[in-house]
Amino acid sequence: MTLTLFADLGLLIILLGLAIITAFARPAFVAVAAYMAYGLVMALAWVRLAAVDVALTEAAIGSGLTGMLLLGAVAWNQRQTEAHPRRRQIRLQVPATHPLLIIVVAAVCAGVSAVLAWVVVTLPEPPTLQVEQVRLALPATGLGNPVTGVLLAFRAIDTLLESVVLVFALVGVWSLADDAAWGGRPRSLRLVQHSHALTLLGQLLPPFGVLMGLYLFWAGADAPGGAFQGGTLLAAMWVLALSAGLAKVPAVSNRQLRLLISIGSLLFLAIGLAGWAGGVGFLGYPAGWSKALILIIEATLTLSIAVTLGMLVAGRPHRALPR
Amino acid sequence: MLFTDLYTYSLVGLGALFFCTGTIGLLRFPDSLSRLHALTKADNLGLGLVVIGLLPQTHWPLGAMKLIAVWLLAVLASTTVGQMVGEAIRRGVPFR
Structure with missing residues (x-):
């Protein structure tokens, strides 16, 4: 009991320390690195709060994917600085700010937090009632995971x-692409300097990562996991293969790519509309069909999320297609 | 029961010791390559000891296999990252 309290306290202190480093570090790279570590420790905190679904999402998207996007922004800024040293740069570093502004921003943040806390505390019905409703209604969906x-x-x-x-x-x-590059391929994620170690990792890890991504989607029906967590893992494996130079980023005008990106939402919407037409309401499932339909939606969502996140990391089209 | 707990405490404690020495090395060693060496070697050994220590506390065989898989994946990732950072240092990328 006291031992777990001790561990939780340590977790909190590390979390606060990393948050402070993220907020106050001057070099953007240090801030991003601290932010990624913050996300991982935050995931541990969610596990301690028994919210494993949130922990998985925080680790995969909050820390991993967002960190990757931010690192890409830092690298882009650095490239711009090297290419055009005299042009005014977008400042990714924390600028020296007027102390009054800091006080005003801090006051606004504290005010928003206080209002949020007040709203949560004075919610019309205690959240436990909703937990009870979910628990009672869950068997009808055929699912085991209330989330x-x-x-x-x-x-x-x-x-x-x-x-x-x-x-x-x-x-x-x-x-955001230049007119000339529209429809073309995003900048290659492949490292400028070839690394044999990365090539080995890119060949070795994806089979396990893809298995784990599919497992997270499949287990999501009855255990922590789901489309977003599984899709992010699949995207990570794709990005790994891309940066090891083992795969090529597709052009954004590629029809198959666009279909893969949109099929998850489209199928979700189609099934929702079918429920409306069939008399069970928009996004309702006919009795006995909910588990099968949810699995189909989750499967296509996982695929679409994976491709979308991978293309988000790849960024805007950079090179025009050869005519 | 008592024996397995004692075993776990001592091996996890030893693993924590390796993490500590690795961290001290990371903070105190003079150049980037030595710091990298301290980090990757000590952490892998530390994590390995923690995993071996925790093995009798989990369900056999699935829990134990999960723990070992975590260790193997961590070793694979840190080896790769260690190699890549080392390559970058040799190319002259500045690491403070």
């Missing part, structure tokens, strides 16, 4: 919108 039940049955609209947002995010990144 998946909430994500794909009780609050499916949220998950549908999340998957659509992801596609829009990628379209937003693509639209």
